[in-house]
Amino acid sequence: MGHLTTRLFRLFLLLFFALIAVFPFLWLLSTSLKGSEELFAFPPDLIPQTLNFENYSGAFNSVPFGDYFINSFIIVSVTVMLNLLISSLAGYGLARFSFKGRELIFLLIVASLMIPKEIIIIPLYVSILKLNLADSLVGVIIPFAVEGFAIYMMRQAFLSIPKEIEEAAVMDGCGFFKMWWTVMLPMTKPTLITLAIFTFIGTWGDFLWPLIVLKSPENYTLQVGLSYMMGTFVNNYRYVAAGSVIAIIPVLILFLASQKHFQRGLFMGSGK
Amino acid sequence: MSLLKSNKGFLFVFPALIFLLLFAFIPFVRIVIYSFMDYNLMNDGNFIGLSNYSRLFQDHVFWMTLLNSFLFILATPVIIIISLTLALFLRDASARNSFLRSIYFFPVITPVVIAGIIWRWILSEDYGIMNYLLSLLGMENVQWLTLYPVNLFSVMLLTVWRGFGYYMMIFLAGLMIIPKELEESALLDGAGPLRRVIDIIIPQLKPVIIFVFVISSSAAIKIFTEIYILIPGTPMGNKSIVSFLFREAFERFEFGLSSAAGVILFLISLGFAFMNIRFLEKKWDT
Numbered sequence: 062m063g064h065l066t067t068r069l070f071r072l073f074l075l076l077f078f079a080l081i082a083v084f085p086f087l088w089l090l091s092t093s094l095k096g097s098e099e100l101f102a103f104p105p106d107l108i109p110q111t112l113n114f115e116n117y118s119g120a121f122n123s124v125p126f127g128d129y130f131i132n133s134f135i136i137v138s139v140t141v142m143l144n145l146l147i148s149s150l151a152g153y154g155l156a157r158f159s160f161k162g163r164e165l166i167f168l169l170i171v172a173s174l175m176i177p178k179e180i181i182i183i184p185l186y187v188s189i190l191k192l193n194l195a196d197s198l199v200g201v202i203i204p205f206a207v208e209g210f211a212i213y214m215m216r217q218a219f220l221s222i223p224k225e226i227e228e229a230a231v232m233d234g235c236g237f238f239k240m241w242w243t244v245m246l247p248m249t250k251p252t253l254i255t256l257a258i259f260t261f262i263g264t265w266g267d268f269l270w271p272l273i274v275l276k277s278p279e280n281y282t283l284q285v286g287l288s289y290m291m292g293t294f295v296n297n298y299r300y301v302a303a304g305s306v307i308a309i310i311p312v313l314i315l316f317l318a319s320q321k322h323f324q325r326g327l328f329m330g331s332g333k
Numbered sequence: 334m335s336l337l338k339s340n341k342g343f344l345f346v347f348p349a350l351i352f353l354l355l356f357a358f359i360p361f362v363r364i365v366i367y368s369f370m371d372y373n374l375m376n377d378g379n380f381i382g383l384s385n386y387s388r389l390f391q392d393h394v395f396w397m398t399l400l401n402s403f404l405f406i407l408a409t410p411v412i413i414i415i416s417l418t419l420a421l422f423l424r425d426a427s428a429r430n431s432f433l434r435s436i437y438f439f440p441v442i443t444p445v446v447i448a449g450i451i452w453r454w455i456l457s458e459d460y461g462i463m464n465y466l467l468s469l470l471g472m473e474n475v476q477w478l479t480l481y482p483v484n485l486f487s488v489m490l491l492t493v494w495r496g497f498g499y500y501m502m503i504f505l506a507g508l509m510i511i512p513k514e515l516e517e518s519a520l521l522d523g524a525g526p527l528r529r530v531i532d533i534i535i536p537q538l539k540p541v542i543i544f545v546f547v548i549s550s551s552a553a554i555k556i557f558t559e560i561y562i563l564i565p566g567t568p569m570g571n572k573s574i575v576s577f578l579f580r581e582a583f584e585r586f587e588f589g590l591s592s593a594a595g596v597i598l599f600l601i602s603l604g605f606a607f608m609n610i611r612f613l614e615k616k617w618d619t
Contacts (some may be wrong), residue, residue, distance in 0.1 A: 067526070071422055078419060080435045082498065085451045086439065088462065092454065101460050158342020166346055173357045175606045179555050179575045180595035183367065183582050185359035190374075193425035202354040207349050237341050266444030268558045269575075273583060284446040288562060291450055298454060305447045316442045320435065 069107035086309075093117070100299055116303035123294070126304055128279045129286035134310075136201050136271070136282060137264045143206040144260050145253055151207075152215025153241050157227070167216075173209035179269065186273055196276040205270070211256055219245060220254035246257075255322045262312050283308040361599075367592035374586055385593035395594065397570040398577040401485060405553035405573070408489035408496075409546055416497045417542070420504035421530060434505070437498035445495065449562030452491050453478065456563075481571045484564045491559050492552075501543050507541035508534070544609070551605035554598070576599055 092100070093116050095109045120126045151253075154160075155167055185204050194200030222245065230240050246253075268284045275281050281289065287308060290301045368385055372378030389395050419437060423430040440448065443522035456463050464474045477487045511534065519529050535542075557575035569577060574594065581591035 074418070075422055075433055077499070078415070079433060080439050081494065085455060085494070086443075088455065089447075089451050103460065104465055105462050107462070141541050147348050147352065150345045154342040154345025158339055158345070160340045160342040163342065163346075163349075166350060168357070169353065170349070173353050175603060175604050176357050176361050177555055177599065179557060179578070180364060180599050181357065181360035183588050183592055183595065184363035185356060186583075187363075187374075187588075188355075188360070206356075207352045209353065209357075212349055237339070237345075241345070252363075262442050266446070268446050268561075269579075272561075284444055287446050287450060291453070291562065292565065301450055302454070305450050309447055311441060312442050312444070313439075316438070317435075329364075 067217045087306055093299060093306045095207070095299060097297075097299065116299040117175050119297075120290075120300045120304040120307070123300060124286060124290055125279050125281075126286065126307075129281050129283045129304075130307070132198060132280060133265060133283040134167065134311075135196055137261055139198075139202050140205060140264045141257050143202070144211050145257060147207040148211035148215045148256070149246060149249065149253065150241070151212045152217075153219050153245060155212070155216045156219035157245075163294075168318060170209045170212050174213075178205075182270065182273060187271075188273060195274060196280055197274070198280065200274045201271050201282070205264070205267075208260075208292060211260070214252060214256055217251040222248050251322070254319075258319050258322055261315060265312055334440065351549060354605075364592040364595045364599075367588055368596045370589050372588045372592075374588075381589070386591045388590060389593050394569050395574075395577060398572055398574045399597075401572065402554045402556065402574040404482070404485055405489060405492065405556050406550045408477070408553060409549045411489075411604050412493050412496050412500055412549055413542060413545055415493070415505050416500035416545075419497070419501045420508060421534070423501070423505065424508055434498075434502070435473070437501055439498070440495045441499045443495065445558040446562055448491060448495050449559055452487070452494070453563050456487055456490075478564050479567060481567070484567060484571055488559050488563055491563060492556070496549060496552075500549065503545055504538070507538050511537045547605055547609045551602055551609075554601055554605070 091107060091109055094112045094114070095106070095116075096111065099106055099109060126172055151170075155163065156168075171318045189195050189200045189204070192200075194203065226244060226248070227240060230244050235244070266284060267282075268288070271282045271285050272288070278286070278289070283304075287301060287304055290304060294300055369376075369380055369382060370378040371381050371384070423434055423489060443451075454462055458464060458474060458476050458478065461477070463477065467473070467475065469502050476483060478484050515533050515537070516529055519533055524532065555575055556573045557579065560572050561579075564571060575598070577592045578591050578598065581587040581594065
């Protein structure tokens with residue numbers, strides 16, 4: 062194979078996969094702007110003849126789409142904050158203290174990673190019913206307020222901080238809790254940010270658990286709501302497309318704004 | 334200073350421990366117990382021994398869904414080939430390459446539901462752009478979403494689309510730690526690009542390839558949302574083990590039977606987890 066053909070082949074492959082990655086988004090965007098007569102046009106139009114923004118207002122008028130968005134936002138924000146708080150406390154405790162049962166607790170945390178969410182949904186649902194939290198945002202949030210992986214990551218972050226920093230603080234008479242908050246936590250900022258981004262994107266896309274817990278439409282998250290719209294508006298895909306575009310924007314913005322942290326987090330996730 | 338000898342450490346760990354006990358370990362013990370009971374929301378349930386398991390094993394649909402879940406693992410070699418090839422092409426951190434890396438990552442951050450919605454429209458039998466493209470090539474319409482096992486292939490297409498950018502990043506990380514000297518000496522020996530990939534890069538990347546295989550197959554076996562969105566109207570026999578578990582629990586309220594299916598799924602995913610641990614140990618040893 063000649064040098065030029067190799068390079069052309071490589072370029073072709075790279076562009077082909079770029080097209081595969083991006084085209085479905087463009088197709089979604091284009092569909093969300095089409096008029097009703099254009100939707101089922103055959104051959105399909107790549108670019109809408111006129112831009113119809115009424116699909117977007119249609120999504121808001123036909124279902125409580127604004128509620129979906131707010132619910133998703135509340136669930137994601139609270140889940141991110143609880144995860145950061147609880148896992149950074151636990152990570153610090155595990156990284157810096159020696160106490161009875163520490164090894165066992167660490168082992169339990171690692172073992173919790175091996176229990177798939179998908180199989181414990183039945184007892185979780187029974188608990189949520191008994192706690193009277195069915196069909197509530199709190200019921201969606203509570204069981205996943207902390208994940209074993211987040212604790213593991215925070216422990217690693219605290220382990221990498223030099224111990225001299227705490228020694229100085231201890232000599233100054235700084236209490237442990239104050240030290241965690243004022244001295245140690247700020248030093249794990251890169252890990253906290255990475256964890257926040259990953260938890261945000263993961264929770265934003267969560268489907269199975271919110272689908273089970275949430276029953277009334279005004280409590281739906283975006284993903285549950287979109288799935289409901291997909292089932293209901295079989296012949297009005299334009300609204301579903303418009304809703305999907307809106308639901309994708311927050312993660313897209315977050316992703317574009319945090320390129321560096323993304324790569325960092327991935328490499329941590331791959332066990333490096 | 335070694336570790337601080339203080340039980341205050343326990344206070345820091347306590348909230349996390351409570352959450353994990355309440356929402357991971359106790360529920361886990363409970364599904365094992367439910368799997369031996371005829372428990373549901375109306376009825377506190379009695380122990381019925383292995384009845385749930387024997388009902389499950391006699392259920393043809395259960396075996397179909399289990400088989401389908403294993404079939405989804407077939408997407409893994411495809412995903413490895415695509416993502417490794419792209420990683421090899423994008424090794425140099427040029428501006429063009431990092432732009433392309435971000436492009437390939439878009440599908441990864443897309444929520445599964447939205448990815449499913451997009452692909453269901455693309456693969457729609459009457460109006461989908463995929464069948465339109467096939468018709469341009471003079472081919473017949475394909476029933477992407479209703480014909481078994483073509484619809485399993487469609488689900489795999491969705492997982493490959495959402496996954497290749499992620500695994501590419503993992504391979505890029507793996508490529509960074511291959512010693513430069515190995516490749517340089519091969520280059521001096523006159524080895525072409527393909528030879529260098531086969532003789533040096535692939536053997537060096539073996540642990541990463543195994544890692545990707547393990548995580549993508551343990552994700553494949555737990556597939557649910559992709560199926561729920563992409564092929565909702567098809568019979569249960571076209572779906573996955575988690576779809577089966579979901580239907581038994583939340584549409585038929587057969588908590589016992591569903592829990593038994595959950596225990597089996599757990600044992601399978603435990604197998605994958607052990608493969609993962611063995612791989613990690615090997616990696617630390619070397």
